[in-house]
Amino acid sequence: MALVRVLELYSGIGGMHQALAESCLPAEVIAAVDVNTVANEVYKHNFPSTQLWTKTIEGITLAEFNRLSFDMILMSPPCQPFTRIGLQGDLSDPRTKSFLYILDILPRLQRLPKYILVENVKGFEASSARDQLIETLEKCGFKYQEFLLSPTCLGIPNSRLRYFLIAKLQSELFSFQAPGQILENFPDQKPKVPVKHTVIAGLEKKRSFTPTKEENLEPNSGSDDGSGQCSQKEAFLFKLETVKEMERKWNQDSDFSIQMLKDFLEEDGEEMSQYFLPSKALLRYAFLLDIVTPTCRRSTCFTKGYGHYVEGTGSVLQMAEDVQLESVFKSIEMLSEEEKLMKLSTLKLRYFTPREIANLHGFSPEFGFPDKITMKQRYRLLGNSLNVHVVAKLISFLTG
């Protein structure tokens, strides 16, 4: 069987390339394209034999696309125009221009690719850019399926809810196709049965409890109503957390279908000291941190500001597992700065290392960064990347 010729657009550090390798599809990335020279250094380091174009996608001519003669497009267009936190510029955002250019080129190609996979943030599904994508795919004769998936559905303790579309040039539907629906599970998975066994000592026990939507695990999601405010009924316990939030976290940590974080962590050693939260950050942001321990089965989405901005960019690890959060945070506001710091330091809070985030994202152990790539750049690139296992599984569904 001839190798599937893959064009990787917006290639970043090569999450799609990794996923393709993991899917075991006989395939070859014939070209990868990204404007970001730092991301490209990392891509080259890991995939030295792949042709990598450092240029804008809208700078590639129709003739150049035709010459590549590809069978598959894998792409993660910029997500800022569609994030709920951003301004949601959608079609009017200049960062959408290259994606619209691809949609314009697609019907004009000499030979249409057989397969397309698109990844973007949650929010893309409600955008005009998505409507244009669907219109173009239908016009060209593709059958498609949309998804909203997070690595948690593969048992990975990390929330990263993302939009995916897979499209195939064929006359029949996919065997699992659900027209008009966005699937929130893989086609071979049953929806999870709601966990009912809530309870944290001393908290209200009788409420019937349905797990909060994954969406609420995303950074900056705030309270369940999305307003960032807590209702009167939802008084803070300690550390600005409500009963509902504590219950949700407790339920997630009791979900044995999800692995523990410790399976993804590096060994503790001296070099870990560089990842400990500085005093200033501890004092200023302690109440807003999402704190997890190695035995937790959850972490929030790691974004590009992780390790640099503290609030809402991803969970931090509490290495002193025997220290109770409640004992540290209860009445802490009454203490002097010095005393506060002493109490907070007992938690031994550190950032996840870039390697650990790469592990949670499913990058292989061989994946690495060139030495000259700074810590800030590593976090930034990983925050822009994707979960390899989720994409690998989608590629298998697409081509299976």
Ligand SMILES: C[S@@+](CC[C@H](N)C(=O)[O-])C[C@H]1O[C@@H](n2cnc3c(N)ncnc32)[C@H](O)[C@@H]1O
């Ligand atoms: C969401 S990230 C994709 C990350 C990638 N999938 C990975 O695994 O790292 C979007 C990427 O698109 C690149 N990009 C944005 N606009 C571009 C354009 N007009 N042409 C080429 N690359 C572009 C950015 O540099 C960034 O690396």
